[in-house]
Amino acid sequence: MSSTDDIDALIEMMAKLPGLGPRSARRAVLHLIRKRALLLTPLADVMQTVAATARECLNCGNVGTTDVCDICTSNKRQNGELCVVEDVADLWAMERSGMFKGRYHVLGGTLSALDAVGPEELRIPRLIDRIEAEDVREVILALNATIDGQTTAHYIADQLEGRVTMTTLAQGVPVGGELDYLDDGTITAALRARKPV
Amino acid sequence: MLAARKHGETSVIIEVFTEDRGRHAGVVRGGTSRKIAPILQPGAQLDVAWRARLEDHIGSFTVEPVRSRAAQAMGDRLSLAGLNAVTALLCFCLPEREVHAPLYRRTEALLDLMGQNEIWPLAYLRWELALLEEMGYGLDLSACAVTGATEGLVYVSPKSGRAVSAEGAGEWVDRMLPLPDVLRGRGDAPDTQIAQGLQTTGYFLATHLAADQGNRALPVARARFVEAFSRRL
Numbered sequence: 001m002s003s004t005d006d007i008d009a010l011i012e013m014m015a016k017l018p019g020l021g022p023r024s025a026r027r028a029v030l031h032l033i034r035k036r037a038l039l040l041t042p043l044a045d046v047m048q049t050v051a052a053t054a055r056e057c058l059n060c061g062n063v064g065t066t067d068v069c070d071i072c073t074s075n076k077r078q079n080g081e082l083c084v085v086e087d088v089a090d091l092w093a094m095e096r097s098g099m100f101k102g103r104y105h106v107l108g109g110t111l112s113a114l115d116a117v118g119p120e121e122l123r124i125p126r127l128i129d130r131i132e133a134e135d136v137r138e139v140i141l142a143l144n145a146t147i148d149g150q151t152t153a154h155y156i157a158d159q160l161e162g163r164v165t166m167t168t169l170a171q172g173v174p175v176g177g178e179l180d181y182l183d184d185g186t187i188t189a190a191l192r193a194r195k196p197v
Numbered sequence: 198m199l200a201a202r203k204h205g206e207t208s209v210i211i212e213v214f215t216e217d218r219g220r221h222a223g224v225v226r227g228g229t230s231r232k233i234a235p236i237l238q239p240g241a242q243l244d245v246a247w248r249a250r251l252e253d254h255i256g257s258f259t260v261e262p263v264r265s266r267a268a269q270a271m272g273d274r275l276s277l278a279g280l281n282a283v284t285a286l287l288c289f290c291l292p293e294r295e296v297h298a299p300l301y302r303r304t305e306a307l308l309d310l311m312g313q314n315e316i317w318p319l320a321y322l323r324w325e326l327a328l329l330e331e332m333g334y335g336l337d338l339s340a341c342a343v344t345g346a347t348e349g350l351v352y353v354s355p356k357s358g359r360a361v362s363a364e365g366a367g368e369w370v371d372r373m374l375p376l377p378d379v380l381r382g383r384g385d386a387p388d389t390q391i392a393q394g395l396q397t398t399g400y401f402l403a404t405h406l407a408a409d410q411g412n413r414a415l416p417v418a419r420a421r422f423v424e425a426f427s428r429r430l
Contacts, residue, residue, distance in 0.1 A: 018206055113285045113416045114200050147239045150271040151281055155421075171271075183235050185268035192272060 007033070059130070061106030061123050063088050077103050080137035084127065084156065086110055086144055094142060102140075105130060110148040111155055124156060131164055141168040145189075198241040199284045203229065211237055211258060212288060213245055216301045220291040223247050223258040236260060238267040239284045240308055269312045276311045278418070278425040279321055283307065285416035286325075290332055290406055300331040318426050319379065319386045325398040326380070334358065334405045336397075338381050341365045352376050353397050355404070374400055388430050395423050 002008075007029060014025035032040040056062070057069035064070065071077055081102030085091050091104050107122045119125070130136065139160060143149040157166050172190030173182065182190075199212040199220065209228030214220050223245070228237055236243070242263040249256025270280040283304065291297065307324045310317055329335055336358045340347045343365030350360040352373035360381075366373050374397045377390035384390070399419070407415050 113281070113418045114202065114288065118417065145271065147267055147270065147277070147280065150277055154274050154277060171268075183262070183265060185235065185238075185265035188265075188268040189272070192268075 060104050061088070061108055061126075062091055062104060071103055077101065078134075080135060081140060082127075082130065082134070082136045082138070083140045083142050085142050086149065086152075090142065090144075100140075102138075103134070107143075107152070110143065110146075110152040112148055119155065119159075122152075124159065127156070128159060131160060136164055138165045138167060141166060143168075145169075145171050198237060198239055198243055199288050200239060201225075201228065201237045209234075209237060210255070211260075213243060213258075214287055214291070214301060214304060215245070216298050217296065218247075219295045219297055219301075220287065220293050221247065222293065223249075223256045225258050225260055228260075233260065235267075236262045236265070238265065240266040240270060240280045240311075242266070242305070242308075266308055266311060273312060273314065275314055275422075275425050275429070276317070278422040279317060280308070280311060281418040282321070282416070282422035283324070285418035286328065286402070289413070289416050290328070290410065297331050300327060303327045318388070318391050321422075322379065322391050322394045322398065325395070325402070329398060329401055329406065332406055334401055336360075336380075336401065338376065343367075350376055350381070353380075355400060358401060358405075388426075392423075392427055392430060395426070399423065 011022065011025045011029050014020055014028055015022045017025070020028065032043065050065075053065040054063060055065070055067065057064055057072055058067050059072040060069060062069040062071060079102050081100070082105055083094060083100055083102060084105045084107060085094065086107055086109065088106055091106055094100050094104070105123065105127050107124065107127075109117055109122055111117055111119065111122070131139070139156075141153040141156060143153045153168055160166060170193055172186065172193050173179065179187065199214055201209045201211045204210045204224055207229050208224050208226050210222055210224055211228070212220060212222045225233065225237065227233055237260070242265075244261040244263055245258045247256050247258055266280065270276045287304065303324055307317075307320050310320050326336065336353060338350065338353070338360040340360065341350055341362040341364075342354055342357055342359035344362055346362045346365070349362045349364070351363050352361040352366050352370070353359070353376045354361050355372060355374050360376055361373060363370075375393040376397065377393040378384035379386040379390040380394045380397065399415075402419070403415050407413055
């Protein structure tokens with residue numbers, strides 16, 4: 001056994017992280033070893049804790065350290081609005097904006113015939129249960145503006161038709177966007193969704 | 198563009214339907230980037246150049262957008278369901294790298310009609326007939342398989358795919374599939390007839406074409422399109 005086997009194993013694991021390859025993983029590991037007290041030991045402690053406690057919220061699919069996440073247990077969030085997102089990363093993006101004060105439902109993906117992802121593989125049955133149980137008045141479908149995302153949105157809309165008000169996010173010119181750099185699909189969507197000034 | 202799936206962290210493998218090379222797959226490097234990902238939506242018209250060291254390799258594509266159809270489709274439930282049905286059926290039944298130029302041209306024309314909901318379902322039905330024909334399961338609706346009559350044809354034989362008249366159906370009438378005028382290119386093509394036509398083409402897609410593909414189930418996207426269309430009946 002080589003004296004650097006453990007370090008090589010760490011580099012190998014780090015290289016599997018998104019955005020890191022073998023070279024950048026090696027640099028990161030070297031940096032951690034040099035700052036052992038400041039970074040490596042605390043990082044190892046935190047990772048051990050998170051590995052033991054991280055779990056999916058049983059209610060909405062958000063990631064947290066309790067069975068039911070803070071958003072689901074907060075009384076301030078009980079306003080009858082439910083925002084459906086594809087992934088936890090989308091939930092975090094919505095939370096960063098600070099605009100939405102309701103609750104979330106994470107589907108865990110989108111319908112995809114090619115990848116054999118059907119409604120049963122997503123958290124759609126649980127969503128339908130929540131509509132009834134939580135007295136939801138409006139469902140906001142905040143799914144990606146892709147063919148798969150919108151196919152999923154239409155499927156959910158069909159399933160919930162007549163039970164609750166359903167809305168979807170607007171599509172068009174992003175804040176700070178220049179028309180010259182937009183693709184024709186976005187310009188088409190923006191023109192369709194134009195509003196009086 | 199028929200489909201895309203992630204390949205590693207930054208690339209995607211796309212499947213395209215081309216006039217000269219049929220259904221063809223290849224890697225698009227950087228395909229998950231903010232610049233390229235919006236282009237790689239099913240239904241998009243692309244200019245692609247494929248390169249590989251050997252013909253057997255999956256190779257890589259360089260991609261230039263010609264026109265996007267995603268915005269058109271996403272704004273309308275029926276169009277989106279139709280686009281999904283077309284791309285899913287092509288992925289399902291076309292062998293890789295086998296040329297189907299007539300079907301390519303029909304598919305391009307069909308997708309260009311997207312958004313015109315008054316005529317699109319009829320165009321889609323005709324496209325399914327063309328798909329069956331191209332795959333070797335074409336329906337012969339010119340004359341009755343039993344009597345040879347060319348008028349009064351109201352059924353399609355589920356076995357042979359040939360037209361049958363009411364007289365020719367005889368005691369087998371319960372087993373026959375409907376043959377609405379719209380399937381023979383006649384009449385005003387009301388939605389009820391288009392729905393009947395889809396029932397007939399769906400039967401042949403499921404029991405003949407799909408059965409010969411190793412008994413795989415038809416893509417669920419087709420059933421969703423038929424369901425979306427039947428809502429407006």
